[in-house]
Amino acid sequence: MKLLDKLNCSDKLTPLFSKLGIETNWDLLLHLPLRYEDLTKLYPIVDAKAGQTVLLQGSIIGCEVVYKKRKQLIVRIDDGSSILSLIFFHFYPSYATQYKVGKEIRVFGEVGVDYFGNKTMFHPKIQTVKDEKAEGLAKTFTPIYPITNKLTNGDVIKLVDTVLEHCEIEDYLPHSIIKNHEQLSLPQALLTLHKLTPKQYESDYHLKALERLKFDELIAQQLLMHNIYLNKHKNKASIITPTHKYIIELLKKLPFSLTNSQNKVIKEILQDMAKPTQMNRLLQGDVGSGKTIVATICALAAIENGFQAVIMAPTEILAEQHYLKTRDLLSDTDINIVWLSGSLTAKQKAASIELCQTTGQIIIGTHAVFQDKVEFNNLGLIIIDEQHKFGVEQRLLLVNKGVKDGEVYPHQLMMSATPIPRSLALSYYADLDVSTINELPPNRSPIQTLLIKNSRRKEIINFVKEHASLGHQIYWVCPLIEESEKLELENAKKVYEELSEMLSPIKVGLVHGKMKAKEKAEVMADFQANWTQVLVATTVIEVGVDVPNACIMVIEHSERMGLAQLHQLRGRVGRGSIASQCVLLYDEYALGEISKKRLKAITGSTDGFEIARQDLLIRGPGELLGQRQSGLPSLKFANLEEDLDMLHTAKNVAAELIENHHKSADEIIKLWFHEKQYLGA
Numbered sequence: 001m002k003l004l005d006k007l008n009c010s011d012k013l014t015p016l017f018s019k020l021g022i023e024t025n026w027d028l029l030l031h032l033p034l035r036y037e038d039l040t041k042l043y044p045i046v047d048a049k050a051g052q053t054v055l056l057q058g059s060i061i062g063c064e065v066v067y068k069k070r071k072q073l074i075v076r077i078d079d080g081s082s083i084l085s086l087i088f089f090h091f092y093p094s095y096a097t098q099y100k101v102g103k104e105i106r107v108f109g110e111v112g113v114d115y116f117g118n119k120t121m122f123h124p125k126i127q128t129v130k131d132e133k134a135e136g137l138a139k140t141f142t143p144i145y146p147i148t149n150k151l152t153n154g155d156v157i158k159l160v161d162t163v164l165e166h167c168e169i170e171d172y173l174p175h176s177i178i179k180n181h182e183q184l185s186l187p188q189a190l191l192t193l194h195k196l197t198p199k200q201y202e203s204d205y206h207l208k209a210l211e212r213l214k215f216d217e218l219i220a221q222q223l224l225m226h227n228i229y230l231n232k233h234k235n236k237a238s239i240i241t242p243t244h245k246y247i248i249e250l251l252k253k254l255p256f257s258l259t260n261s262q263n264k265v266i267k268e269i270l271q272d273m274a275k276p277t278q279m280n281r282l283l284q285g286d287v288g289s290g291k292t293i294v295a296t297i298c299a300l301a302a303i304e305n306g307f308q309a310v311i312m313a314p315t316e317i318l319a320e321q322h323y324l325k326t327r328d329l330l331s332d333t334d335i336n337i338v339w340l341s342g343s344l345t346a347k348q349k350a351a352s353i354e355l356c357q358t359t360g361q362i363i364i365g366t367h368a369v370f371q372d373k374v375e376f377n378n379l380g381l382i383i384i385d386e387q388h389k390f391g392v393e394q395r396l397l398l399v400n401k402g403v404k405d406g407e408v409y410p411h412q413l414m415m416s417a418t419p420i421p422r423s424l425a426l427s428y429y430a431d432l433d434v435s436t437i438n439e440l441p442p443n444r445s446p447i448q449t450l451l452i453k454n455s456r457r458k459e460i461i462n463f464v465k466e467h468a469s470l471g472h473q474i475y476w477v478c479p480l481i482e483e484s485e486k487l488e489l490e491n492a493k494k495v496y497e498e499l500s501e502m503l504s505p506i507k508v509g510l511v512h513g514k515m516k517a518k519e520k521a522e523v524m525a526d527f528q529a530n531w532t533q534v535l536v537a538t539t540v541i542e543v544g545v546d547v548p549n550a551c552i553m554v555i556e557h558s559e560r561m562g563l564a565q566l567h568q569l570r571g572r573v574g575r576g577s578i579a580s581q582c583v584l585l586y587d588e589y590a591l592g593e594i595s596k597k598r599l600k601a602i603t604g605s606t607d608g609f610e611i612a613r614q615d616l617l618i619r620g621p622g623e624l625l626g627q628r629q630s631g632l633p634s635l636k637f638a639n640l641e642e643d644l645d646m647l648h649t650a651k652n653v654a655a656e657l658i659e660n661h662h663k664s665a666d667e668i669i670k671l672w673f674h675e676k677q678y679l680g681a
């Protein structure tokens with residue numbers, strides 16, 4: 001019998017196991033016990049720890065029905081070492097007479113601790129001890145498996161036993177690796193987990209065995225990513241090498257020179273585009289590090305080679321800003337720039353779509369650029385701004401529109417200001433190469449971040465007034481209050497009215513997500529031109545917006561916002577040479593542990609990478625990356641929050657396997673991901 005053979009069990013059981021996702025012997029062996037029931041050892045109550053499921057024994061010292069929130073029966077037992085309360089929410093009246101004071105009973109269940117520090121057990125299994133000496137302990141130590149309706153624990157145990165007995169389990173990892181990393185062998189680990197002995201249980205040996213599975217799972221994932229990576233680079237693409245027809249002119253025209261970091265990433269990207277295989281590159285750089293100009297230069301390289309480039313951004317405001325800025329920058333060239341967004345009238349849209357298919361050169365827009373009707377003439381480069389706002393599928397839709405002759409792909413450049421710590425980016429973005437801008441343009445004034453209680457809101461309004469009178473510009477952000485956009489909107493409108501009145505004659509603008517694109521654009525243009533000094537906004541301005549004269553940002557209810565979001569928002573100020581401030585208003589009564597940590601992190605640093613690291617600590621990478629983003633199968637045993645160190649080890653081991661042990665590598669991938677859907681993805 002082989003590990004990947006179909007389960008050999010009765011026709012009745014097969015569908016029941018199938019329901020649990022168990023089809024093969026290997027699946028079954030990875031179906032681990034939730035816990036173990038140890039009836040071989042009697043613990044003194046005093047030694048039983050909260051969370052442990054144990055057997056205890058004592059004589060009843062009290063039994064009463066009490067009415068707390070719910071009616072409940074409490075039976076207390078004492079074994080001389082300590083006292084334990086047994087709690088029943090469901091009980092028959094006869095229970096109260098059955099559990100007489102003085103009676104000796106044995107109970108089995110999970111130990112808990114109540115509000116007062118007393119030990120408790122809810123609905124334990126109970127056995128009366130008639131004659132203590134005569135009654136030996138049961139010899140059973142039982143793994144308890146996750147089961148479904150009709151499948152019993154016994155069914156699972158029986159089948160596991162058969163598989164363990166008859167299946168050839170060989171270790172696919174080379175002995176040297178197992179030894180170097182002090183892991184158990186695979187057969188030993190599986191045997192331990194399913195056939196744990198009480199003695200092993202006591203010394204937590206099953207955790208050691210579990211570690212081996214986590215280790216392998218992470219290695220398998222690394223190997224899989226390597227495969228995906230190789231595959232990605234198999235896609236053909238057009239060679240793009242700049243002729244500098246436009247780029248040199250643009251560089252001359254810029255009012256600044258590029259930072260070393262910008263030059264470095266441009267070089268990396270252009271080198272990649274000069275290859276006959278598809279580029280898949282993530283450009284990360286903190287908010288304000290100047291990714292846009294890098295993107296523009298790469299787009300020009302594509303155009304110099306006769307290709308089209310498309311730039312897609314997640315919000316109308318951001319996309320339009322890109323469009324206007326690009327049009328401005330390239331105003332003295334003959335480049336045909338196309339604007340394509342959902343807000344265009346049907347007629348305008350049709351005209352833009354027509355240009356995509358014909359003479360358009362740089363196409364800039366929102367999600368509209370990958371809608372059904374759009375086709376491209378000769379797409380060479382796709383640029384996706386704030387890529388974390390798009391799903392993998394959306395990315396693919398756009399890419400597929402650019403495939404020529406069924407095999408030549410457009411190059412892809414994705415940009416993100418939500419930096420993922422480098423180690424994680426490298427281990428987690430399977431299909432991406434990463435370029436990082438790690439410095440800000442010079443002469444940026446640092447942003448000072450202030451945490452202010454809500455009760456001092458009036459003072460902050462005065463502070464805003466003072467600055468607005470000096471000609472400075474201010475963002476006032478009202479985030480999501482409830483899980484409802486409507487309320488967010490109402491609140492923003494209220495704040496807008498309040499500020500308009502209190503700050504008069506200073507001009508206040510309002511922008512929110514429910515406005516028509518045209519209205520939004522007008523409000524933004526007014527602010528950009530400094531016709532309005534204060535802009536009340538919902539979180540629509542979170543990404544990308546660039547108004548260098550804005551130097552103050554007030555964020556209401558900052559305690560409700562995520563770290564990355566706060567950092568993004570704050571990045572809207574500090575873009576010019578005026579000293580900038582970010583005021584975080586918070587509701588002290590709504591401040592939980594996590595929000596405290598977040599606010600501490602955001603005031604403690606302005607470095608996006610440091611903030612991402614903190615975010616990782618507070619939220620964990622699962623949320624940071626999300627399965628949707630990584631595009632990988634989720635982990636069953638390993639947990640990136642707790643096993644981050646192991647991830648790094650696994651990465652090295654995977655590299656070693658690829659280098660020296662092909663067979664092992666193949667075997668591991670086959671076993672862990674036999675659902676071929678991920679292979680060759």
Ligand code: ADP
Nearest residue numbers: 256257258259287288289290291292293441546
């Ligand atoms: P982000 O990386 O957040 O997208 P942007 O590309 O919007 O940042 O750039 C932020 C601001 O910095 C813009 O106003 C841009 O013109 C300016 N900028 C970009 N590169 C430089 C540079 N090398 N020196 C000075 N200013 C720069």
Ligand code: MG
Nearest residue numbers: 291292385544
């Ligand atoms: Mg940007």
